[in-house]
Amino acid sequence: MLEMLHRYGPDLLTGFGLTLLTWVLGTVGGLVLGFFLEMARRFGPRFWIGWPIRAYVEFIRGTPFLVQLFVLYYGGPLIGLRLDALPAGVLGLSLYGAAYFTEILRAGFDAVPKGQIEAARAIGLPGRTIVWRIMLPVMMVSALPALVNFAIILTKETVILSMITVPEIMFQTQTMMSETFAFVLPILILALFFWGFVEVISRFGRRLERRFTHYLLEES
Amino acid sequence: MSLEPTATSPASAHLRAVNKFYGDFQALKDITLDIPPGKVTCLIGPSGSGKSTLLRCINFLEEYDSGEVRIDDRLIGYETPGGKRMSGRRLREMRCDIGMVFQQFNLWPHMTALQNVAEGLERVRGLKRAEATARAREALAKVGLADKEANHPSRLSGGQQQRVAIARAIAMQPRIMLFDEPTSALDPELVGEVLAVMKQLAAEGMTMVVVTHEMGFAAHVADRVVFMERGELVAAGAPREIFQHPTDQRLASFLQGYRERNSLDF
Amino acid sequence: MFSFQTIVENLPTLLGAARYTLLISVLGCAQGLILGALLCAAALSKRTALRRAAGLYVSFFRGVPLLIQLLVAYYLLPVVGINVPPLAAAVLTVGLCAAAYLSEVLRGSINAIPKGQAEAALAIGMSPGDLWVRVLLPQALKIGLPAIVNELILLVKASSLVTVVGIVEITRMSQSIASSTYRYLEIYLAAAFLYLAINLVIAAAGRLLERRLTV
Numbered sequence: 001m002l003e004m005l006h007r008y009g010p011d012l013l014t015g016f017g018l019t020l021l022t023w024v025l026g027t028v029g030g031l032v033l034g035f036f037l038e039m040a041r042r043f044g045p046r047f048w049i050g051w052p053i054r055a056y057v058e059f060i061r062g063t064p065f066l067v068q069l070f071v072l073y074y075g076g077p078l079i080g081l082r083l084d085a086l087p088a089g090v091l092g093l094s095l096y097g098a099a100y101f102t103e104i105l106r107a108g109f110d111a112v113p114k115g116q117i118e119a120a121r122a123i124g125l126p127g128r129t130i131v132w133r134i135m136l137p138v139m140m141v142s143a144l145p146a147l148v149n150f151a152i153i154l155t156k157e158t159v160i161l162s163m164i165t166v167p168e169i170m171f172q173t174q175t176m177m178s179e180t181f182a183f184v185l186p187i188l189i190l191a192l193f194f195w196g197f198v199e200v201i202s203r204f205g206r207r208l209e210r211r212f213t214h215y216l217l218e219e220s
Numbered sequence: 221m222s223l224e225p226t227a228t229s230p231a232s233a234h235l236r237a238v239n240k241f242y243g244d245f246q247a248l249k250d251i252t253l254d255i256p257p258g259k260v261t262c263l264i265g266p267s268g269s270g271k272s273t274l275l276r277c278i279n280f281l282e283e284y285d286s287g288e289v290r291i292d293d294r295l296i297g298y299e300t301p302g303g304k305r306m307s308g309r310r311l312r313e314m315r316c317d318i319g320m321v322f323q324q325f326n327l328w329p330h331m332t333a334l335q336n337v338a339e340g341l342e343r344v345r346g347l348k349r350a351e352a353t354a355r356a357r358e359a360l361a362k363v364g365l366a367d368k369e370a371n372h373p374s375r376l377s378g379g380q381q382q383r384v385a386i387a388r389a390i391a392m393q394p395r396i397m398l399f400d401e402p403t404s405a406l407d408p409e410l411v412g413e414v415l416a417v418m419k420q421l422a423a424e425g426m427t428m429v430v431v432t433h434e435m436g437f438a439a440h441v442a443d444r445v446v447f448m449e450r451g452e453l454v455a456a457g458a459p460r461e462i463f464q465h466p467t468d469q470r471l472a473s474f475l476q477g478y479r480e481r482n483s484l485d486f
Numbered sequence: 487m488f489s490f491q492t493i494v495e496n497l498p499t500l501l502g503a504a505r506y507t508l509l510i511s512v513l514g515c516a517q518g519l520i521l522g523a524l525l526c527a528a529a530l531s532k533r534t535a536l537r538r539a540a541g542l543y544v545s546f547f548r549g550v551p552l553l554i555q556l557l558v559a560y561y562l563l564p565v566v567g568i569n570v571p572p573l574a575a576a577v578l579t580v581g582l583c584a585a586a587y588l589s590e591v592l593r594g595s596i597n598a599i600p601k602g603q604a605e606a607a608l609a610i611g612m613s614p615g616d617l618w619v620r621v622l623l624p625q626a627l628k629i630g631l632p633a634i635v636n637e638l639i640l641l642v643k644a645s646s647l648v649t650v651v652g653i654v655e656i657t658r659m660s661q662s663i664a665s666s667t668y669r670y671l672e673i674y675l676a677a678a679f680l681y682l683a684i685n686l687v688i689a690a691a692g693r694l695l696e697r698r699l700t701v
Contacts, residue, residue: 062639062682064646067657067674074664075671078488118281119326119385123340123392124316127308133339137330156551160647170553183561191550198549215330215372 015172030097060099089161108143148205231395238287319389359391379410503659518584525589547586595630635692
């Protein structure tokens with residue numbers, strides 16, 4: 001067992017690192033893109049922007065992530081989009097996450113009381129300031145749990161990148177299993193890794209939630 | 221953006237043949253009304269009569285469909301009467317001279333009382349942080365809440381929240397102030413503190429337009445009372461004319477109903 | 487050039503493979519509901535051990551990616567001497583995973599049923615089993631219907647992962663067609679839209695059912 005860990009340790013570490021990397025990049029990419037989509041949908045022309053975004057969200061949410069990756073990675077070259085597995089995987093995760101994040105953000109923005117926005121307009125705050133200083137902090141109270149929850153779902157989607165040969169943790173353990181025919185240890189490692197990973201993120205999420213909602217709980 | 225107030229003299233407002241539709245429903249019918257500078261004008265009438273809509277047209281939170289609304293002589297909302305919408309920048313410029321106080325206070329929950337008041341000074345008037353804070357403190361002191369500056373709205377009573385909202389408006393040094401049923405959401409015992417602040421503002425010569433159900437306030441503080449019903453301006457005059465000698469039948473029955481509900485006389 | 491021809495030619499084959507997609511997701515959902523109801527009963531039980539076990543089950547199956555669960559079933563079960571055919575292993579695994587999510591859905595729904603109803607049932611001497619089967623579950627299924635339909639849609643998408651245990655459903659079939667025709671973009675897009683169509687139909691059927699039940 002020790003010998004196996006010694007032999008595959010470096011590969012497993014690379015795998016851990018790549019899983020973390022793809023998750024971070026995919027989540028951040030998805031959040032940024034999702035935010036832009038929401039801004040475009042909220043403030044852009046309904047027909048030319050609103051409908052295509054609606055269709056995009058429906059497509060992503062109605063199809064398996066695995067098939068989306070295949071379209072991007074194997075189908076991309078036909079339209080001149082030639083990407084290596086890793087960038088394709090990160091891009092795929094971001095595009096996938098954006099569709100879900102944008103819906104969460106939309107629900108959050110819709111839940112901001114209209115009067116608080118009117119009060120901002122009444123004293124002449126410009127639109128961008130209203131979004132950043134009023135709407136975003138207020139909506140975080142309702143949207144943050146859902147955002148964190150989806151970020152956790154994304155950790156589990158990263159293993160699907162192994163199917164387009166991104167050498168993340170799943171890929172590494174599969175290699176290990178097929179070469180050593182040992183199954184228990186690799187699977188144990190995987191399960192432990194994800195359990196810890198998800199636990200860390202949810203703790204971080206709870207801390208973030210406290211930060212955004214402290215004003216509801218503070219003692220006077 | 222830096223928009224230092226250009227003049228501090230109270231402004232007047234003028235509505236000419238203003239119409240407003242929600243689909244087929246006409247919320248305002250051909251309203252013509254002058255709001256004199258430095259005076260208190262109260263809008264009264266049954267709910268759904270268009271009082272709030274009219275008030276919100278004055279700072280263009282409600283977009284009127286035809287007619288003219290002017291602050292002094294500057295048209296608000298459109299470049300020319302019936303013409304193109306004015307730019308967002310020019311609209312904001314005009315709005316920071318028009319203070320507004322809402323029924324539901326609409327304080328921003330994630331900011332302290334002080335931050336609520338300083339936000340506009342910093343981001344709209346373009347003051348430095350220190351100066352904005354100092355001026356926000358003055359405004360809070362004026363409404364009697366100097367000791368509550370660090371509280372978030374969730375830690376303030378309704379009356380205190382509404383006073384912070386008034387401080388937020390007056391800190392901008394507006395030349396006219398709009399009050400949209402400022403006491404309707406308050407518990408009865410908290411109404412007095414808000415009305416007291418409003419009386420003080422009136423005494424200082426602020427132009428005020430107040431939509432209210434507080435007939436006592438209208439009778440004693442207003443210089444002019446305007447009665448609306450079903451989107452129409454029915455009667456306008458000095459409080460005495462309106463309350464003691466109502467000539468219009470609809471106004472008389474509205475007041476009759478109010479007296480019966482509250483069983484008091486004024 | 488984008489070739490619609492390829493899509494048209496291969497659509498019947500993909501549709502044929504869709505049977506397996508539907509089979510796995512529908513059977514998985516059914517199994518998930520039955521097992522989920524038991525888990526939910528355990529989670530709401532007075533016995534601490536039962537509650538703990540249910541909690542552990544749910545956190546494991548929700549915390550570990552389905553792809554890993556499938557590999558466990560595929561590699562580990564034979565090791566311990568259980569030989570199940572791939573299709574059965576796939577349905578079983580998908581169902582086990584679905585049970586974790588559905589038990590939470592049912593728990594939320596049962597919490598939404600006024601407490602007085604259970605008390606009334608016990609007051610007339612109904613057995614706990616009857617209480618669950620005749621009073622609580624029928625209502626929980628109705629209250630939770632939107633979430634259950636949503637779970638079925640998730641399962642349709644998740645079923646694409648059973649390619650790893652060698653079942654030729656839509657995704658596996660599109661892989662083999664794509665690699666023999668070299669028409670990757672067309673075939674994978676066709677597969678994607680096939681999934682989308684299935685899910686739109688399920689969503690519409692769910693809404694119809696919901697309206698039926700509420701009137």
